[in-house]
Amino acid sequence: MQPYTKHNSIAALMNRSNVDTDQIIPKQFLKKVERSGFGAHLFHDWRFNADGGDNPEFELNKAVFKDAKILVVGDNFGCGSSREHAPWAIADYGFNTIISTSYADIFYNNCFKNGILPIIAAQHQLDALMEEITGNEGVSFEIDLEQQTITTPGGNGFSFELDAFRKENLLAGLDDIGLTLKHEDKISQYEEMHKQNFPWLWT
Amino acid sequence: MKRTMYEKIWDAHLVVDEEGKAPLIYVDRHLMHEVTSPQAFEGLRISGLKVRNPHSILATMDHCVPTKDRDLPIADPIAKKQIETMADNCHENGLNLYDMKNPNNGIIHVVVPEHGFVHPGMVVVCGDSHTATHGAFGALAFGIGTSEVEHVMATQTLPQKKSKTLLVKINGKLSKFATAKDIALAITGKIGTAGGTGYVIEYAGEAISDLSMEGRMTLCNMAIEAGARAGLIAPDQKTYDFLNGLEFAPKGDAWEQAMAYWQSLPSDEGAEFDAVVELNGEEIAPQVTWGTSPEQVAAVNSVVPDPNSFDDDGKKLACSSALEYMDLQPNTKITDITIDLVFIGSCTNGRIEDLRAAAEVAKGTQVADGVTAIAVPGSYHVKEQAEQEGLDKILTEAGWEWREPGCSMCLAMNGDELSPGQRSASTSNRNFEGRQGKGGRTHLVSPAMAAAAAAAGHFVDIREL
Numbered sequence: 001m002q003p004y005t006k007h008n009s010i011a012a013l014m015n016r017s018n019v020d021t022d023q024i025i026p027k028q029f030l031k032k033v034e035r036s037g038f039g040a041h042l043f044h045d046w047r048f049n050a051d052g053g054d055n056p057e058f059e060l061n062k063a064v065f066k067d068a069k070i071l072v073v074g075d076n077f078g079c080g081s082s083r084e085h086a087p088w089a090i091a092d093y094g095f096n097t098i099i100s101t102s103y104a105d106i107f108y109n110n111c112f113k114n115g116i117l118p119i120i121a122a123q124h125q126l127d128a129l130m131e132e133i134t135g136n137e138g139v140s141f142e143i144d145l146e147q148q149t150i151t152t153p154g155g156n157g158f159s160f161e162l163d164a165f166r167k168e169n170l171l172a173g174l175d176d177i178g179l180t181l182k183h184e185d186k187i188s189q190y191e192e193m194h195k196q197n198f199p200w201l202w203t
Numbered sequence: 204m205k206r207t208m209y210e211k212i213w214d215a216h217l218v219v220d221e222e223g224k225a226p227l228i229y230v231d232r233h234l235m236h237e238v239t240s241p242q243a244f245e246g247l248r249i250s251g252l253k254v255r256n257p258h259s260i261l262a263t264m265d266h267c268v269p270t271k272d273r274d275l276p277i278a279d280p281i282a283k284k285q286i287e288t289m290a291d292n293c294h295e296n297g298l299n300l301y302d303m304k305n306p307n308n309g310i311i312h313v314v315v316p317e318h319g320f321v322h323p324g325m326v327v328v329c330g331d332s333h334t335a336t337h338g339a340f341g342a343l344a345f346g347i348g349t350s351e352v353e354h355v356m357a358t359q360t361l362p363q364k365k366s367k368t369l370l371v372k373i374n375g376k377l378s379k380f381a382t383a384k385d386i387a388l389a390i391t392g393k394i395g396t397a398g399g400t401g402y403v404i405e406y407a408g409e410a411i412s413d414l415s416m417e418g419r420m421t422l423c424n425m426a427i428e429a430g431a432r433a434g435l436i437a438p439d440q441k442t443y444d445f446l447n448g449l450e451f452a453p454k455g456d457a458w459e460q461a462m463a464y465w466q467s468l469p470s471d472e473g474a475e476f477d478a479v480v481e482l483n484g485e486e487i488a489p490q491v492t493w494g495t496s497p498e499q500v501a502a503v504n505s506v507v508p509d510p511n512s513f514d515d516d517g518k519k520l521a522c523s524s525a526l527e528y529m530d531l532q533p534n535t536k537i538t539d540i541t542i543d544l545v546f547i548g549s550c551t552n553g554r555i556e557d558l559r560a561a562a563e564v565a566k567g568t569q570v571a572d573g574v575t576a577i578a579v580p581g582s583y584h585v586k587e588q589a590e591q592e593g594l595d596k597i598l599t600e601a602g603w604e605w606r607e608p609g610c611s612m613c614l615a616m617n618g619d620e621l622s623p624g625q626r627s628a629s630t631s632n633r634n635f636e637g638r639q640g641k642g643g644r645t646h647l648v649s650p651a652m653a654a655a656a657a658a659a660g661h662f663v664d665i666r667e668l
């Protein structure tokens with residue numbers, strides 16, 4: 001995983017709530033056995049017309065949002081299925097930051113495994129960012145994970161909360177399995193105890 | 204200290220708890236299907252790691268499998284590759300797989316309980332959000348992403364943040380025609396799809412103790428639809444009777460030892476929950492969703508809401524866009540909504556009790572003109588049992604199609620799907636846009652409500668039949 005570094009990038013706006021993972025990556029694309037290439041299908045059913053051409057009505061098809069790395073969206077983003085194909089598609093498309101008021105649990109966890117920073121904003125903070133983008137499409141925001149801050153030209157920046165361990169892993173691009181395996185002795189100890197207490201689970 | 208059931212299970216599974224880090228918890232059971240696992244096996248291979256405890260895993264094929272003509276090769280080459288990859292991965296790692304041809308095959312969350320693979324007090328994960336189903340046994344069961352699937356295979360643990368606890372109490376008895384499905388939908392309607400975010404729900408109250416194990420599975424299955432990490436129900440005699448004698452259940456002395464542990468699990472009297480929601484069992488009517496989120500739900504004897512009836516701007520907007528997608532007018536009576544297709548099945552309502560409920564209503568009726576009705580058992584064992592009871596006959600005589608088991612139209616990955624504009628009455632769990640096929644319109648209901656709609660061609664209040 002790439003370490004997450006400070007950046008100044010275009011913020012794209014999708015003013016929709018309860019965007020579910022079936023919309024982020026429709027199920028017809030879940031049959032692949034690889035991890036890559038899902039960006040081409042991100043928001044497929046909204047993004048493309050029946051003939052396969054771009055749907056000009058869809059927010060992210062606006063030319064100004066083409067190089068956006070930040071996605072600003074409504075409440076409860078990523079609800080529905082546990083498919084990690086959703087953050088894979090988001091990251092593969094080019095986003096590394098999402099800003100919303102809330103996320104579904106599994107989706108939120110999945111983001112961190114894929115170098116995506118899901119920032120939680122208060123409603124008024126999100127509203128202000130949305131307004132700023134609407135009034136100035138193509139505007140760039142600065143995201144500083146180290147300092148946990150967003151800075152915007154319109155002065156709508158704020159600092160955000162994040163668990164310390166999640167921040168560290170994102171900054172270092174660390175992989176969880178490696179970190180966990182450092183506790184091998186504790187896991188083995190636990191398993192010994194588990195075998196004694198619950199022998200029927202081991203037969 | 205008085206503890207909730209969730210806290211007891213959590214405490215018993217803590218492996219590492221360091222200041223400033225996510226606690227590491229131990230995983231007892233790991234369930235798998237073909238869609239969310241291939242990239243995890245690939246990751247394991249690349250890093251040269253092995254599956255730590257192959258016995259903790261049970262795998263099936265369910266999402267992409269055809270429900271007709273199982274003997275023919277799978278037509279979709281990408282689905283075929285996914286199925287083959289699953290078989291190779293399980294074989295290579297020595298995992299227990301119920302493949303498409305195995306008599307134990309079926310939807311993962313239907314198959315696992317049939318064999319007693321999950322017990323009270325366990326921590327259970329699966330790369331699938333409806334893993335919450337197994338909370339019916341008093342196990343902490345939740346969905347994880349593919350990176351976490353890989354993590355659990357390699358380490359048998361998972362870094363987890365402790366959830367808050369939400370007690371959902373259903374007081375009194377359910378009214379005669381309300382089912383576990385209606386409880387699940389009514390709760391989602393009340394607290395919203397994000398209402399349970401950050402929580403593990405424990406369901407309690409008379410109406411919950413009265414539910415069969417099948418009903419409890421239906422209810423816990425949909426905990427995720429209310430945004431919760433998991434749903435839990437305290438184990439009781441029904442739980443023990445269900446497990447006793449099953450393949451993976453403890454036997455002899457081990458059974459006694461297990462029982463002693465299981466009986467210690469229910470929340471202590473007076474244990475504190477972070478939040479409490481109460482509903483009256485009697486007030487829960489049969490439910491029908493009218494929108495594109497499970498929280499957009501109404502009692503069958505009511506009407507489709509007017510967007511202006513919501514105070515919240517977001518809800519107003521969500522309502523009007525849902526009505527546009529669903530092609531419904533505000534204030535339409537729910538019972539005036541006509542349907543094109545009826546689907547009974549899924550890990551929510553594809554068990555024997557669900558097929559019995561559907562057959563009871565379908566008996567002696569005919570599927571309405573222009574309506575297609577399909578019944579997809581949750582597993583081969585459910586199918587067999589239903590056939591022994593003659594439920595397949597009742598349904599086929601009423602004009603239903605009787606299929607092979609699988610997820611089928613719950614997520615429409617296997618070719619069973621709605622065409623654009625078609626409207627379904629479905630016993631599955633999600634009515635998202637396009638869930639059952641691009642442009643398809645889904646109304647979630649209980650099996651009896653679905654069967655009644657099949658015969659009438661529109662929704663009916665089964666209390667009036």
Ligand code: SF4
Pocket residue numbers: 265266310311312331333549550551609610613614631632
């Ligand atoms: S039946 Fe539906 S919800 Fe259940 S596992 Fe299959 S696709 Fe998921």
